[in-house]
Structures are given as structure tokens and as C-alpha cells.
Amino acid sequence: MSDAHKILVLAGDGIGPEVMREVARIVQWLSAHRGLKLEIKEELVGASSLAVHGVPIRDEVIELAKQSDAVFFGSVGDPAWSHVAFDKRPEVAILKLRKELELFANLRPAQLFDALLDASALKPEVVRGLDIMIVRETVGGIYFGEPRGIETLPDGSKKGINTEVYTTSEIERVARVAFDLARKRDNRVCSVEKSNVMESGLLWKEVITDLHKRDYADVQLTHMLADNCAMQLVRDPKQFDVIVTGNLFGDLLSDLASMLTGSLGMLPSATLGVERADGKRNALYEPIHGSAPDIAGKGIANPLAQILSFAMLLRYSLNRSEDAELIEKAVSNVLTSGLRTADIMSDGMARVGTEMMGQSVLREMEKLSS
Incomplete structure (x- = not known):
């Protein structure tokens, strides 16, 4: 299978x-x-890897990830391992993958299926047809900047330090991802920062403005302060197409935007890395929901976010947009038919479990292809 795509x-x-x-x-x-x-190729990661190998992710798995066309990730986390040192916790696996694969651009869509319109906390007329893509820088900013730490002061009190740092190259590469995505969507990018009070935000705005003039003048570019963006996402979210922002603001705004859709359990994500020598780009795809240990093994989890994450893998890593659209249309049709897992259940709908929801999507794909 030399012509096959390698998926971990x-x-x-x-x-x-x-x-x-x-x-x-x-x-x-x-x-x-x-x-x-x-x-x-399938491998253990997180708590399952800890139980067998004593580490949340082995170096051999990292190497496999680097050799793959894409990494398809489920979820990590298990309260049974909450007592171990931070570098041994299950969640470290995803952090190591992001770092080792240089996965710098997180793509988090906030798309509302018409069938779930009533699940949103906002009025139907505000969110109907919602389709936003938030591009968040993931390996820089205040989460990784130096110096950082907690210091003890001479009087015995303490001081916590975190540093917001961005370089021209870090800003440019995530901005290019956003502009390229916009060209395939509605051709609009909103760059979000706090240039009014932060020098890193001022540089962010300057770099993206220069890049836009130089290489992406055909794309409509606007700028918005992060606090205003949060307000606008609630007031008029459909004004946005692609939002590009730094690590901290992206963390906050993407969670806010996800809840406009009414269910955290419905949303996929992709995190893209640098382009390799072979012309391919490292990439990892995962649903944004967690491991949900409280419902594990009960057959009631919603598989749609994982299924939609695979659609993103098909589109962005394998260049199979038609197959991605087939999956997305099938998911939409199943929801329109009234099937719901517990997390998105509402009056008058038919409750189903994990397996039935997955089978229903597959049957709908078969219908759409016939």
C-alpha cells in the first residue's frame, strides 16, 4: 500500500x-x-499508555506521528492518575505531540446545524446559519513565554510571572493559515489582539497588516480588540468568517464560540504544523470534548465530534473535500431526522446511543452516495 496515506x-x-x-x-x-x-497504525496514549508503559506517550509514538500524514486523536484524561507528577499525567501526551510536531495553528470551527438551532443559548435569528472558523496560535504567547514561574519575595509573599512573547515569524505563519482558509470560505479575516495595551498585540497587528498588503490583498482584513470580539461573538456572531488570534485569546474565544452552537460535544478541531520537506504538513485532528470518564463504557457518548474531526482530516490533510462534505451532510441529515445522543437530547427527539448514532451516519452516507 505504498500509495496509501499513513494515519496514526x-x-x-x-x-x-x-x-x-x-x-x-x-x-x-x-x-x-x-x-x-x-x-x-494504532498506539496507546494517555492513561492507557501509562498503565502499560509508565509514560503518557512513548518516544516511539512521537516518531510514528512525525512519519504519518496525520494523527487522529481521541481524548486523554483519567482521574485515577491525578496523583502522579505533572509530567506523567495523561494530558501531557497531547502537549508533547503539539510541541514535537510543531503544531502551531489550531482550527476550531463553530458551525451550527439547523437541527440544533434550539440548543443555542442565543436567539435563533442571531445564530441561524452560523459558520465561523477560529484559528488560534498554539505554541507561543503567554503559555510558553519566558520568564515564567512563582517567586518568593523578601517579605515572604509570592509573585506569579508569565510573559507574553511573539515573534514576526510566529505571527506570520499562523496568519498565512488563516488567510489561506479564508480564500476557500467567504474571503474575510478578522485579526484579534489587544494592541491598545500590549506591545505583543501591537506587533501582532503590524505583522498581519504587512503580510496582508504583501501577499493577501484580495482577502478582506479587519482588526478587533479581544474584549470587543468576545462581545461581538455574542451580539452578532455571523459577522465573522475567519478569526485569527494568539494563544490566550484563542483559548478563550474558541470556547465562547463553541457554545454558540449549543453543544461542546458536537465540535471537531484540527491543529496544523509546519510544512515538511516532502511538502506535507504535520497535523492532528481531535474532538474538543474531553475523555468524559463518568460516561465511559456506557455506550451513550456522542460520536459526532469524532466523526466530524475525521471529515476535517479528509479535507485538510488528504485533500478529499468531497468525502468530507459527504460525512458532514450525512451528520446534518441524521440530526434533521430527530436522532439525538444524551448530550444533545431535546423534547420530541429520539434518543440513541453511541453505536446507533454512528450506524445512522453511515446509512445516511450510503443513501447520499446511491
Whole structure:
């Protein structure tokens, strides 16, 4: 299978393996009926890796990730391991992958399916048709800047230090991702920072403005302060197409935007890295929900975010937009038919479990392809 795409599957902990199984059935169908050729390797990660290997992710798995066309990730986290040192916790696995693969651009869509319109906390007329893409820089900014730490002062009190740092190259590379995405969408980018009170924000605005003039003058560019953006996302979210911002503001704004859709359990994400010598880009795809250990093994988890994450993998890493659209349309049709898992259940709908929801999406894909 030399012409097959190499995919590393890391199902992880909690509900990760359950929702991943539903994607596996879709992969089998796409292989049989749409000519998708994948070379899949599965490895342990998170608590499952800790239990067997004593570490949340092995160096060998990191190397496999670097050699793959994409990493397809489930979720990590298990309260049974909360007592261990920070560098041994299950969640360290995803942090190491982001660092080692230089995954610098997190793509988090906030798209509202019409069938879930009533699930949003906002009025239907405000969110109907919502389709935003937030591009968050993920390896710089205040989470990684130096100096950092907690110091003890002469009087015995303490001081916590974190430093916001961004360089021209770090800003440019994430901005290019945003501009390139916008060209495939509604051709609009809103750059978000705090240039009024932060020098790093001022540089962010200057660099993106210069890059826009130089290489992306065809894309509409606007600038917005982060606090205003938070307000505008609630007041009039459909004014946005692509939002590009730094690590801290992206963390906050993407969570805010995700809840405009009514369910955290419905949303996929992608994190893209640097372009390699072979012309391919490191990438990791995962649902934004956690491992949900409280419902693991009960067969009630929502698999749609994992399924939609695979659609993103098809679109951004394998250049198979038609297959991605087929999955997304199937998910939309299933929701329109009234099927719901527990997390998105509402009056008058039919409650189903993980497996039934996955099977329903697959049956809908078959119908749409016939």
C-alpha cells in the first residue's frame, strides 16, 4: 500500500475508544466504496499508555506521528492518575505531540446545524446559519513565554510571572493559515489582539497588516480588540468568517464560540504544523470534548465530534473535500431526522446511543452516495 496515506490513530482514554470505533466503520466504508487508501497504525496514549508503559506517550509514538500524514486523536484524561507528577499525567501526551510536531495553528470551527438551532443559548435569528472558523496560535504567547514561574519575595509573599512573547515569524505563519482558509470560505479575516495595551498585540497587528498588503490583498482584513470580539461573538456572531488570534485569546474565544452552537460535544478541531520537506504538513485532528470518564463504557457518548474531526482530516490533510462534505451532510441529515445522543437530547427527539448514532451516519452516507 505504498500509495496509501499513513494515519496514526490514538484513541486514548475514557470515551475515546468508543467514539473512535464509529469512525473506523466509516473508514472501512470509504475504503470499499470511495477508493480511500489508508495505512493505519494504532498506539496507546494517555492513561492507557501509562498503565502499560509508565509514560503518557512513548518516544516511539512521537516518531510514528512525525512519519504519518496525520494523527487522529481521541481524548486523554483519567482521574485515577491525578496523583502522579505533572509530567506523567495523561494530558501531557497531547502537549508533547503539539510541541514535537510543531503544531502551531489550531482550527476550531463553530458551525451550527439547523437541527440544533434550539440548543443555542442565543436567539435563533442571531445564530441561524452560523459558520465561523477560529484559528488560534498554539505554541507561543503567554503559555510558553519566558520568564515564567512563582517567586518568593523578601517579605515572604509570592509573585506569579508569565510573559507574553511573539515573534514576526510566529505571527506570520499562523496568519498565512488563516488567510489561506479564508480564500476557500467567504474571503474575510478578522485579526484579534489587544494592541491598545500590549506591545505583543501591537506587533501582532503590524505583522498581519504587512503580510496582508504583501501577499493577501484580495482577502478582506479587519482588526478587533479581544474584549470587543468576545462581545461581538455574542451580539452578532455571523459577522465573522475567519478569526485569527494568539494563544490566550484563542483559548478563550474558541470556547465562547463553541457554545454558540449549543453543544461542546458536537465540535471537531484540527491543529496544523509546519510544512515538511516532502511538502506535507504535520497535523492532528481531535474532538474538543474531553475523555468524559463518568460516561465511559456506557455506550451513550456522542460520536459526532469524532466523526466530524475525521471529515476535517479528509479535507485538510488528504485533500478529499468531497468525502468530507459527504460525512458532514450525512451528520446534518441524521440530526434533521430527530436522532439525538444524551448530550444533545431535546423534547420530541429520539434518543440513541453511541453505536446507533454512528450506524445512522453511515446509512445516511450510503443513501447520499446511491
